[in-house]
Amino acid sequence: xxxxxxxxxxxxxxxxxxxxxxxxxxxxxxxxxxxxxxxxxxxxxxxxxxxxxxxxxxxxxxxxxxxxxxxxxxxxxxxxxxxxxxxxxxxxxxxxxxxxxxxxxxxxxxxxxxxxxxxxxxxxxxxxxxxxxxxxxxxxxxxxxxxxxxxxxxxxxxxxxxxxxxxxxxxxxxxxxxxxxxxxxxxxxxxxxxxxxxxxxxxxxxxxxxxxxxxxxx
Numbered sequence: 688x689x690x691x692x693x694x695x696x697x698x699x700x701x702x703x704x705x706x707x708x709x710x711x712x713x714x715x716x717x718x719x720x721x722x723x724x725x726x727x728x729x730x731x732x733x734x735x736x737x738x739x740x741x742x743x744x745x746x747x748x749x750x751x752x753x754x755x756x757x758x759x760x761x762x763x764x765x766x767x768x769x770x771x772x773x774x775x776x777x778x779x780x781x782x783x784x785x786x787x788x789x790x791x792x793x794x795x796x797x798x799x800x801x802x803x804x805x806x807x808x809x810x811x812x813x814x815x816x817x818x819x820x821x822x823x824x825x826x827x828x829x830x831x832x833x834x835x836x837x838x839x840x841x842x843x844x845x846x847x848x849x850x851x852x853x854x855x856x857x858x859x860x861x862x863x864x865x866x867x868x869x870x871x872x873x874x875x876x877x878x879x880x881x882x883x884x885x886x887x888x889x890x891x892x893x894x895x896x897x898x899x900x901x902x903x904x905x
Contacts, residue, residue, distance in 0.1 A: 710734045711793070711815050715835055724840035724875040731842070734786055734793050741784040745883075745902030747799070750775050756887070756895035759866040767826030768809055770866065770896065773801050780900060791815075792824070828852040831869065844871040867895045879903050
């Protein structure tokens with residue numbers, strides 16, 4: 688009778704070296720990660736791998752923007768459509784998380800399917816800065832530093848400061864030149880669904896943008 692094969696299970700340190708790294712969000716939240724709803728933890732536990740995009744599909748139940756919000760949206764088209772100038776209800780939407788080999792951060796591509804319009808695509812990149820804080824960057828070197836925290840199990844992203852990066856320097860922008868304080872909330876609804884809400888409120892102009900909708904993994 689042949690001898691039983693030897694145990695070929697890798698030692699713990701070898702298993703750790705082969706493990707998929709945790710997401711940038713989990714690293715950033717540290718101990719606060721445990722305060723997120725378990726379904727949200729599972730959703731953001733890993734960044735997408737190159738060539739293996741994560742896709743969510745759903746519908747924005749309400750999209751509204753003020754006259755000044757529409758002006759901000761049209762003016763910022765030159766830096767890659769970071770804002771949508773259109774309003775609507777029950778607008779189908781697709782959210783795709785993309786990781787590109789060799790580039791820092793994760794690309795978030797949101798596609799709005801407004802009736803009787805071409806699909807409207809908004810692209811941004813979420814990544815960590817040198818101080819370990821999260822940034823969301825759009826075209827032309829513009830972006831915002833984000834405060835990220837859990838509250839009642841939900842995940843919150845709140846803009847702390849908008850900036851313009853030029854010639855290797857990150858210059859803070861005055862608050863009145865920005866479309867408003869951005870607040871994104873990710874609420875788990877159970878059964879694989881979650882609510883995604885974005886609001887922007889300007890200190891002088893009031894609410895400029897508001898969107899809310901329900902999504903699932905596609």
